[in-house]
Amino acid sequence: MEQKNAPIYEALEKHRLDRIVHFDVPGHKGGRGNKELTEFLGEKCLKVDVNSMKPVDNLNHPVSVIKEAQELAAEAFGAKSCFFIVSGTTAAVQAMVMSACKAGDKIIMPRNVHKSAINALVICGAIPVYINPGINKRLGIALGMSISDIEKAIEENPDAKAILVNNPTYYGICSNLKKIVEIAHKHNMLVLVDEAHGTHFYFGENMPVSAMKAGADMAAVSMHKTGGSLTQSSILLCGENINNDYVRQIIGLTQTTSASYLLLASLDLARKNLSLNGAEIFRRTVELSQYARNEINSLGGYYAFSTEIIDNDAVYDFDITKLSINTRDIGLAGVEVYDILRDDYGIQVEFGDLGNILAIISAGDRGKEIERLISALYEIKRLYSKDPTGMYDLNYIDPDVVYAPQQAFYSSKKPVFIKDSAGMISGEFVMTYPPGIPILAPGERITEEIINYIAYAKEKGSLLMGTQDMNVEKIYVLEE
């Protein structure tokens, strides 16, 4: 196949030039029906915001240009098949879990997964077997999955259907994917990879191994994160062991029947660009992030970590495009630095947690933005740094899972103040966003430690969410 082709994009271009008269949706009719929106987004954009029709195929039943575009993407990513996804990697992760598990099936996963994975359990009724990801104490971040923990989990749960791996994590930490695949397959379990932050593994040089290369069965890849497509577009990759017709059905359970062609075309063009220019794009990304890392480390007080944290176990590899910066030694929580950067310096980074900030570096960056970030960090240190003693020491809070997420979520529940909820069983999620990793998931027992953690995160200015209560003061707990 020719990676320089982009069938969806080409079909839309042709459609635009054909000047078809539309008596179908969308009702803005090429933008004429909404002048302000057209002014804002541009006429060209509105003209290709069309609905499925024969010349541009249909995402729910692809037979022509979408099929071809998905095949091109599968080839580019080294997968057997590929699905274009229009409701975020969230939908891709859920499609993986729901394809692999039915209600009551077990799935092995680290507890520091994105909420989309645990949401999938609420929806489909699968039962999680959590693996403690381990914590790097110095950095206060959760790590990858260690092989011995996986072996133990498999031994204790030989009936599990799949293992879900988050690879790389937001912070860039990779697990030993090849080995995980080997063990899982030996026990007839599927390997599902949340590769939301790993698009570049498929195209960059000297990157950690990608899910498809490692032989994983499915992977959810956020093209919109580092691949250059529009926000909300994503892809799901499948390997040899997967019945992709079944996966299509599963996706169709929740997928819109009006997939946005703006998103689809962006996936098509992003794939083309990555195929043709990916190596160069990520060479430049690595160069920028390595430069920034070295400069930031020489400022003192910050620790922009990298491959030195590799321990061949829970940190099997590290993604050096990620610029995670530990802020502890200047006595500020990551989220505080995150806020100062935005409010005082006009610099938005991806997220700040209690100990770190994460800056996403991509081909869209230029040297001068990197200089701004480095200089602003220096200023923040000069102006705001304080004694780090008394900063929260993050521990992995081993969840006490009393009920499966679905059962807990749908039980009868009552609201109580979080501060009074110790010992009760949560019926909801609590998380900081980003990164959207649940502090509490439905079915888990609430402890003093968790309550303190939530209070501390709130005090430092983290954005908490997940509960029905928008202020995250009350939480629904199970009536027992």
Next chain:
Amino acid sequence: MELWYTEKHTKNVRYSIKVNKQLVSVESEFQRIDVFDSYEFGRILVLDGYLMLTEKDEFMYHEMITHVPIAVNPDIKDVLVIGAGDGGAIRELTKYDFIEKIDMVEIDKMVIDICRKYIPQTASKLDDERVNIYYEDGLKFVRSKQDKYDLIIVDSTDPFGPGETLFTREFYGNCYKALKEDGILVNQNESPYYPNDAKAMQKAHKIIKSIFAVARVYQAHVPTYPSGHWMFGFASKKYDPVADLKEEWWNSLGIYTRYYNTDLHKGSFAIPNYVKELLGYA
């Protein structure tokens, strides 16, 4: 045939200069650089379509960005100039024998090369032995410096394009750190007249005011800049630009200037009410 160079001062206002010929036009790594020979203003330097200087009125700008701070502190020895690839500010600084060292940071070497070749009127003193030229991003250069300079002059282009980092809080914060405890910072502070320029003026002044103990603005008339009404910022850790003016001392030096004098120095800090309002002093 008539050739005209036109600059858009706003979406609805244009300023046109009849051109005799185009002397050079190149695309550097950072911007497009043009030099024209004009009938009215002599040679003119244009970056990305924006007029940077004309031979006829550059002295007004360059004298005001240099002599004002020096007349306030006779002990200025180490100077950093950021931007200013045309060399005009350097030419003025080299009039002072007691200045020992002038570091100049210009991101775009091509601007300097072209000015040397086509606009010797401003570039003539770039080879003075006290001048060290660094081809770097200004922000990158200052962030590694501490307690080093008596005076920093920020002769930037506009707050978009290659000069945009020179309008940020991190930049001025790092300048503060690079200055000695009696250091002075002077910056090109845009114009109060057209709304977009005025926004840049407000932003730069607000940032500088939040960092330096003393932060004032002063004005000059630069006919070929949009509206002709141009502002500079004077910031210092210690000196007031008017109360601490060393009038007798400066006049005793016998420096030849065509725009600047010490009466004008004092007057330039008297700003119109609408500008005071814009800057929140009304």
